[in-house]
Amino acid sequence: MHLVPVSLFATLAALHVAFAMPYCGLVPPQPQPRSVAQSTGGNTTNGGNSSSPDQVLATGWYPGWLGATYAPSNISWSKYNALTFAFAVTTNDPSVISLDAQSVTLLPEFVTEAGNNGVSALLSIGGWTGSLYFSTAVGNAANRSAFVKAVTGLATKYNLDGIDFDWEYPNRQGLGCNAISPSDSANFLAFLQQLKQDPVGSKLILSAAVGETPFMGANGTPMTDVSAFADVLDHIAIMNYDVWGSFSPTVGPNSPLDDSCAPTKAGSAVAAVKAWTGAKFPANQVKERCISLEPAYQTFLFFFCKIALGVAAYGHSFHVTTSAALGSSGNVNLYPSFDKSQQPLGDSDTSTSASVLDPCGQPEGISGVFNFNGMIAHGFLNSNGTAANGIDYAFDNCSQTPFVYNPTAQTMLSYDDARSFAAKGNYISSNGLLGFAVWPVTGDYNDILLGAISDAMGIVQICS
Ligand SMILES: *[C@@H]1O[C@H](CO)[C@@H](O)[C@H](O)[C@H]1NC(C)=O
Ligand SMILES: *[C@@H]1O[C@H](CO)[C@@H](O)[C@H](O)[C@H]1NC(C)=O
Ligand SMILES: *[C@@H]1O[C@H](CO)[C@@H](O)[C@H](O)[C@H]1NC(C)=O
Ligand SMILES: *[C@@H]1O[C@H](CO)[C@@H](O)[C@H](O)[C@H]1NC(C)=O
Ligand SMILES: *[C@@H]1O[C@H](CO)[C@@H](O)[C@H](O)[C@H]1NC(C)=O
Ligand SMILES: *[C@@H]1O[C@H](CO)[C@@H](O)[C@H](O)[C@H]1NC(C)=O
Numbered sequence: 001m002h003l004v005p006v007s008l009f010a011t012l013a014a015l016h017v018a019f020a021m022p023y024c025g026l027v028p029p030q031p032q033p034r035s036v037a038q039s040t041g042g043n044t045t046n047g048g049n050s051s052s053p054d055q056v057l058a059t060g061w062y063p064g065w066l067g068a069t070y071a072p073s074n075i076s077w078s079k080y081n082a083l084t085f086a087f088a089v090t091t092n093d094p095s096v097i098s099l100d101a102q103s104v105t106l107l108p109e110f111v112t113e114a115g116n117n118g119v120s121a122l123l124s125i126g127g128w129t130g131s132l133y134f135s136t137a138v139g140n141a142a143n144r145s146a147f148v149k150a151v152t153g154l155a156t157k158y159n160l161d162g163i164d165f166d167w168e169y170p171n172r173q174g175l176g177c178n179a180i181s182p183s184d185s186a187n188f189l190a191f192l193q194q195l196k197q198d199p200v201g202s203k204l205i206l207s208a209a210v211g212e213t214p215f216m217g218a219n220g221t222p223m224t225d226v227s228a229f230a231d232v233l234d235h236i237a238i239m240n241y242d243v244w245g246s247f248s249p250t251v252g253p254n255s256p257l258d259d260s261c262a263p264t265k266a267g268s269a270v271a272a273v274k275a276w277t278g279a280k281f282p283a284n285q286v287k288e289r290c291i292s293l294e295p296a297y298q299t300f301l302f303f304f305c306k307i308a309l310g311v312a313a314y315g316h317s318f319h320v321t322t323s324a325a326l327g328s329s330g331n332v333n334l335y336p337s338f339d340k341s342q343q344p345l346g347d348s349d350t351s352t353s354a355s356v357l358d359p360c361g362q363p364e365g366i367s368g369v370f371n372f373n374g375m376i377a378h379g380f381l382n383s384n385g386t387a388a389n390g391i392d393y394a395f396d397n398c399s400q401t402p403f404v405y406n407p408t409a410q411t412m413l414s415y416d417d418a419r420s421f422a423a424k425g426n427y428i429s430s431n432g433l434l435g436f437a438v439w440p441v442t443g444d445y446n447d448i449l450l451g452a453i454s455d456a457m458g459i460v461q462i463c464s
Pocket of ligand 3: 068069070071074373444445446
């Protein structure tokens, strides 16, 4: 265990995480002065009360449906301070939030393991296929009251430290058959405010998994002021992935750090953080957990202490001909065209995937998604995470992400590796973001990715 100055250790008392004995926490080795890299769209003086990096968030989502092959005991608990079990789903009855049979068995084990490791245990509600009824659940006062009761009931029953709302998306269609309404974002806020007033809800960590742009307003464009959400949410995690995939016109980076230098701007961490902070998240509010107790650090300016960056332990695959994939010098082209009709099977797709129906009754299709460890299992990468023999590799210095190409199978993948996770960790640190959130926690291999981002952020574990 690393030793830290007593003054820094004192700041840990303000952490909004579940404590186990002995208490352990994750912190940067020492508070670092950080410069503000983006416009915050607001007053950065905080009225003389500045924020400082007195904590980090090291979190991710654990997909409950993988429990049979990746037990909660297999999670690298010591490298996280919060973890979220995914998913409970909305139903057409606002008083009912549904957990499948496997999750009902697994969630208590997950919560117990988290508690034993001093890690906060959250449950995520929603997800891509579980957001059908958010709109109606928060649609009017009576429904919101019922939904608040359902959420607090789940939290109490499973002894949860928090709830993550993964509504994909308020007033924006996701899966295809979600209820949506122009009032979604306003109703979501009213619901969160009511949850925060509830005696059980007020003690929960509340987070939201969000898209690259702020919540949609009633007029169908992103809201320009989401500061009220920052009053009720402990943090948001920006899902900066699936930016390019089999649904895109060409190959492109799954999870770009930047796109200001890209030929086509489809979204990136840099653009998303700018969009959310531009819409005043977390606004210019001084939050308890953002304030350093150490006077020496109170000279620093504004920190985006409620925004975590969602990072991807997976990639998207594409069928690309060799002539399109490789340039004349044998280099890997970054945005080649691909053949949708020959979509490669991802590591958890089966040949019958295409005919499996989603909750809207539509064929799910082939995802083409490979977890990082699946790319190792399928021979794209060595077990140390480098490109395998016979696999072409390129690192895009705009998106700061790698691409690999298997000329025999004519398969290209855009994904994340140790280098791109380190780049994201550096970005998080130098811009004062709260931390990272990995999707999915089960995608890594020997903590290659988790170690890279944690090391880049200088995260150390301390124990009392
Ligand atoms: C920033 O906040 C300070 C202190 O509250 C105030 O005096 C100043 O006018 C503000 N500046 C802007 C640009 O809002
Ligand atoms: C700074 O924040 C602390 C803790 O919330 C508060 O006690 C103090 O009055 C604030 N100082 C200023 C100058 O706002
Ligand atoms: C633990 O996870 C690894 C993948 O990281 C997997 O190969 C192994 O089977 C898992 N073991 C258990 C007991 O879940
Ligand atoms: C309230 O919930 C019911 C389902 O119990 C739903 O039928 C109704 O549309 C909801 N109301 C609103 C305004 O969303
Ligand atoms: C990764 O593994 C490959 C294959 O075993 C090896 O050739 C390469 O040197 C290793 N790279 C690093 C950085 O360890
Ligand atoms: C990558 O970096 C090099 C050197 O800084 C630069 O010349 C090149 O234009 C960059 N490429 C992209 C795609 O940004």
